[in-house]
Amino acid sequence: MRLLTARLSARRRSRFAGPVVLMFALLLTGGLYTALSPASADDATSSDTDTVAKGRELFLVGCSTCHGKNGEGVDSTTGWYGPPLVGVGAASVDFQVGTGRMPLAAPGPQGADRRHVYTDEEVEALAAFVASLGPGPVVPSEEEYSPDAIPEDEREEAIVRGGEFFRTNCTACHNFAASGGALPGGKYAPTLQGVEPKHVYEAMLTGPQQMPVFSDEVLKPEEKRQIIAYLRNLEESPAYGGAQLGSYGPVSEGMAAWVFGIGACVAFAVWIASHTARSTRKGAKA
Amino acid sequence: MSTNAKAAVKPAKPSKIGAAANYADERTGMAGLAKKQIRKVFPDHWSFMLGEIALWSFVVLLITGVFLSLWYKPSMAEVVYNGSYDALRGLHMSEAYASTLDISFDVRAGLLMRQMHHWAAMLFIAAMFVHLIRVFVTGAFRKPREINWLIGGVLLLLGILEGFAGYSLPDDLLSGTGLRIADGLVKATPVVGTYMSFFLFGGEFPGDLIIPRLYIAHVLLIPGLLLALIGAHMMLLVYQKHTQWPGPGRTNENVVGYPMMPIYAAKAGGYFFVVFGITALMGGLMSINPVWRFGPYNPAEVTAGSQPDWYMGVAEGLLRIFPGWETSIFGVTATWSVIIPGQIAPMLILTGILFYPFIEAWITGDKSEHHLLERPRNAPNRTAFLAAMMTFYGLLWAAGGNDILAVLFNLNLNHITYFMRVAIFVLPPLAFWLARRWCISLQRSDEAKLLHGYETGVIMRSPDGGYSERHAPISAEEAYTLMARDEEKVYEAPAGTDLNGVAARKVRVMQLRSKASKYWFGDNIRKPTREQLEEARAHAEHELAIQDGHTNGHSNGHADGHSNGDGRQPVRSGSHAAPAAIEGRSSTDPGSSEK
Numbered sequence: 001m002r003l004l005t006a007r008l009s010a011r012r013r014s015r016f017a018g019p020v021v022l023m024f025a026l027l028l029t030g031g032l033y034t035a036l037s038p039a040s041a042d043d044a045t046s047s048d049t050d051t052v053a054k055g056r057e058l059f060l061v062g063c064s065t066c067h068g069k070n071g072e073g074v075d076s077t078t079g080w081y082g083p084p085l086v087g088v089g090a091a092s093v094d095f096q097v098g099t100g101r102m103p104l105a106a107p108g109p110q111g112a113d114r115r116h117v118y119t120d121e122e123v124e125a126l127a128a129f130v131a132s133l134g135p136g137p138v139v140p141s142e143e144e145y146s147p148d149a150i151p152e153d154e155r156e157e158a159i160v161r162g163g164e165f166f167r168t169n170c171t172a173c174h175n176f177a178a179s180g181g182a183l184p185g186g187k188y189a190p191t192l193q194g195v196e197p198k199h200v201y202e203a204m205l206t207g208p209q210q211m212p213v214f215s216d217e218v219l220k221p222e223e224k225r226q227i228i229a230y231l232r233n234l235e236e237s238p239a240y241g242g243a244q245l246g247s248y249g250p251v252s253e254g255m256a257a258w259v260f261g262i263g264a265c266v267a268f269a270v271w272i273a274s275h276t277a278r279s280t281r282k283g284a285k286a
Numbered sequence: 287m288s289t290n291a292k293a294a295v296k297p298a299k300p301s302k303i304g305a306a307a308n309y310a311d312e313r314t315g316m317a318g319l320a321k322k323q324i325r326k327v328f329p330d331h332w333s334f335m336l337g338e339i340a341l342w343s344f345v346v347l348l349i350t351g352v353f354l355s356l357w358y359k360p361s362m363a364e365v366v367y368n369g370s371y372d373a374l375r376g377l378h379m380s381e382a383y384a385s386t387l388d389i390s391f392d393v394r395a396g397l398l399m400r401q402m403h404h405w406a407a408m409l410f411i412a413a414m415f416v417h418l419i420r421v422f423v424t425g426a427f428r429k430p431r432e433i434n435w436l437i438g439g440v441l442l443l444l445g446i447l448e449g450f451a452g453y454s455l456p457d458d459l460l461s462g463t464g465l466r467i468a469d470g471l472v473k474a475t476p477v478v479g480t481y482m483s484f485f486l487f488g489g490e491f492p493g494d495l496i497i498p499r500l501y502i503a504h505v506l507l508i509p510g511l512l513l514a515l516i517g518a519h520m521m522l523l524v525y526q527k528h529t530q531w532p533g534p535g536r537t538n539e540n541v542v543g544y545p546m547m548p549i550y551a552a553k554a555g556g557y558f559f560v561v562f563g564i565t566a567l568m569g570g571l572m573s574i575n576p577v578w579r580f581g582p583y584n585p586a587e588v589t590a591g592s593q594p595d596w597y598m599g600v601a602e603g604l605l606r607i608f609p610g611w612e613t614s615i616f617g618v619t620a621t622w623s624v625i626i627p628g629q630i631a632p633m634l635i636l637t638g639i640l641f642y643p644f645i646e647a648w649i650t651g652d653k654s655e656h657h658l659l660e661r662p663r664n665a666p667n668r669t670a671f672l673a674a675m676m677t678f679y680g681l682l683w684a685a686g687g688n689d690i691l692a693v694l695f696n697l698n699l700n701h702i703t704y705f706m707r708v709a710i711f712v713l714p715p716l717a718f719w720l721a722r723r724w725c726i727s728l729q730r731s732d733e734a735k736l737l738h739g740y741e742t743g744v745i746m747r748s749p750d751g752g753y754s755e756r757h758a759p760i761s762a763e764e765a766y767t768l769m770a771r772d773e774e775k776v777y778e779a780p781a782g783t784d785l786n787g788v789a790a791r792k793v794r795v796m797q798l799r800s801k802a803s804k805y806w807f808g809d810n811i812r813k814p815t816r817e818q819l820e821e822a823r824a825h826a827e828h829e830l831a832i833q834d835g836h837t838n839g840h841s842n843g844h845a846d847g848h849s850n851g852d853g854r855q856p857v858r859s860g861s862h863a864a865p866a867a868i869e870g871r872s873s874t875d876p877g878s879s880e881k
Contacts, residue, residue, distance in 0.1 A: 156372055157376070160374060164377070164581075171588070175590040176590075177579055181590025181689055182590070185700055240573070241397060242572045243572045248694075249593055250593040250594060251686075257405060257408035257596060262339070264564045269338075273330050273331055273553075
C-alpha cells in the first residue's frame, strides 16, 4: 500500500493526473447516483382515455405549432407548414417520433433520424392521440414484423423472396446493401442498416417523407416481413469478400484501388528504385 | 558460420545454371540474342517503374483469368440456383450469374481469384493512367517515341473496353445496368442506332447473346490485341532505349543505369512479386463487386450506387451532368444529352490524347530526337495542360459519383450537378493558369540557384548592422543538371513575301503557329549564358571571401561547406555506388553501338 501511494504520489504532477482524477470522480458520482436514486415509478395500468389525454398534452407542447392544435395541419402560402395528421394513424407517429425524425430538429429538405426526444410511453401516448383523430394504420404487432415469427423451416425461402421484393421495390433508392442513396433536391433514402424491424415495417406501411406507401394490397404483411427478414440476413451474414468499403458499390472500390493499390505500388517502386546495387565479392567474408 | 578452414579447397563445379544455359544455347542458339539483351541498360528512377505496374497486373490478370475461365459459363440460359448461398437459392437466373456465384462460394479460392482479378483490372488501367501522366509530363513522348505513345493510347482504350466487357460478364444487376447504358449509347446514334443495337444484342435488349459475345471479346479478342500491342510497346522501348533524367554523365547519346542481368532483372522481377502480393492482399482483404448482393440481372430492377468501374467514371459523369437536350427532326429524335457526352466527347478526348505529341511538335517546330527527359517546370504549357486535363477529368469523375458524394457529405444532388456544369469550364483554365505560373516561378528559382547559389540559412551581420542570408554556390553536378535543357527557339512566321517577291504559302497557318510558339516559349526563363554563370561564380566567391573576412575562425567551414557534403548536395547513385553501366545510343541508328 505504501508502495502504491508512493507511486501514485510520484505521478501526481503527470499531465494525465488531472483527467484521471476527474474520470474517477465522475465514475464515483454516477455510480452512487445509480445505486441510491429511487427507481422510476412504473405505472402502465392507465386506461386508453388517459393515454389519449396524456398524448394530447404532449401534442400541444411538442407538435401543435406546425400541425395545429387538433392535428388539422397549418397551411402557409408555400404549402403545408405542417401537414394534417387526421388519418395518418398510430404507425406513422410511432415511426416519425420513435426514430427521432419528429419533432423536426430544423427545417430542411427532409427530417433526419436524430436524437430521440420522447420515451416509449410518451410515443405511445402521442400515437394514441393522433389515432383518435381519425382511423389510420395501427402500430404493427411483433408477430407482424419480426422475422423471428416466421417458422424455422420457412425462413430461408422467406429470405429469398424478401430479397426479390427488396431488389424490385427498395434498392433503387436504398442501395443494394441498404446503405442508403441520394434523391433529388437534397433529399435522400436513409440507410436501413441497424433500423429496427418495427420501424422498417411502419415506413413501408405509412410512406414517411419521400417514401412511397407500400400498402398491404401492394406488399402483403407477410411480404413486408420477408423483406425485413432479408434485411436482417444482409446484416447478419458475414462479409464474405473482406472489408465492405462502405457498401457503396464501384465508387468506393475505385477509390480503394487508387489509394491502397496504386499507393502501395508506387511506394514500393520508390523503395526499389532508391536501392542501389550492392556487390560483394565472392568469398570476401571467408 | 565461424570458419570453413577444415574443408579442402576444391575447384568450383560448373554451375547448374551454366550447364542448362549451355544446353539451351547448343540447341537454339539463344546466346547470340541474349548476349546483347542481357546487358541492356535501364536507368533507375521510381517513375520509370509505373508502366511495370500495368505490365505485372496484366500478368496477374492472365493468371487469375485462366483460373476463372475454368469455372465460368458464358451462357444466358436460365437455370435455378442451387449453390451454397442461401439468400438466392431457388431463384431463376442466367448460367453466367449462377457460375459466378459458384466461383464465389463453391470453388475453392474462387472468391479470392475473382476479387484479385477485379482488383488487378482496376490497377491495370490505373497504372496505365499513371504511366501516361509520367510520360506526358516529362516529355517522353517526343521524337522518336510518338509511335509508342500512340500504342500506349490504344492500349489504354483497349484496357478500358476489356474492363467493361469483364464488368458485364457476371450478369448481375450492375452488369446489366452497365449494358443497358451501353445499349442506350448505341441507340442514341441517329438513324442507325436501333439497327446497331439489334445487331449487337442479337435482337431486343438484353437478349441471350450478349454474354457469350462479350466473353469471346474478353478472353480472346481484346487480350490478344493487348498482348500484341504490349509486345510492340516493349520492343520499341528496347529498340529506342529508355529515356533518362539529365545529369552528369547522362547525355542524349547514352543511357546510364544498371544492366538487365543481374540487377534490373532482379528489380523488375521482384517488382512483379510486389504487385502480385498487393493484388493478393487486396483480393483477400477488400470486397469488390459482391455479386451475390446485387442479385441476378432483371431489367425491372436497379440499385442506388449503380456506377461503372472507376475508369468509366468520367463517361458516367459527363452523362450525368449533361442537360437533357433533345431535338426531333423529321420524326427522328436526336438525343443530344446522350450523343454528345456518350459518343462525341469521348472520341474528342481520345483523339486529343493520341495526337497531342504531333500538336506539340507542330507548335514547337522541334524535329530533333530527345532521350533526356524534360522536367515538368521547363515545359510550363505542357505541365499546365496536364493540370487542366486532370482537373477536367477529376471533376467529371466526381460527377460520376454524385449520388455517393451527396449521401456521404450531406450535399444536394442537384447542386452538385449545377456546380459541375459550370466548374468543368471554369476550373480547368484556372488550373492551367496556376500550374503555368507555378512552373515559371520554379524556373526562376532554378535560375536563382544557378546565379546566386542556394540559401544556406546562415544569417550574416555586416559591420554596419545589416543582416543578410548567405548564399553558397550549388555543386557542379547540380548546376550541370539544371543547365541540361534545350535552348528554345520561338518560331518566327516567314514574311508575307520572300526576297524575290514571291508570296509565301500558308501564311495564315504559319502566323498561327508563330503565335502559338510565342505563347509556348515566350514566358520561359532563358538558360543563363556561360558569361553570366562565370560572372555569378566570380561574384559569389568574392562575396564569400568578404564575409569570411568578417566572421572569424569557424566560418571557413561554411565557405566551402557546399563542396564537402553539408547534406544539401544531391547524392548521385551512378557516381559513388556500384559502377553503373553506360550504354551508347546513336541518334540515327539506335542500337548500332551494341553490335
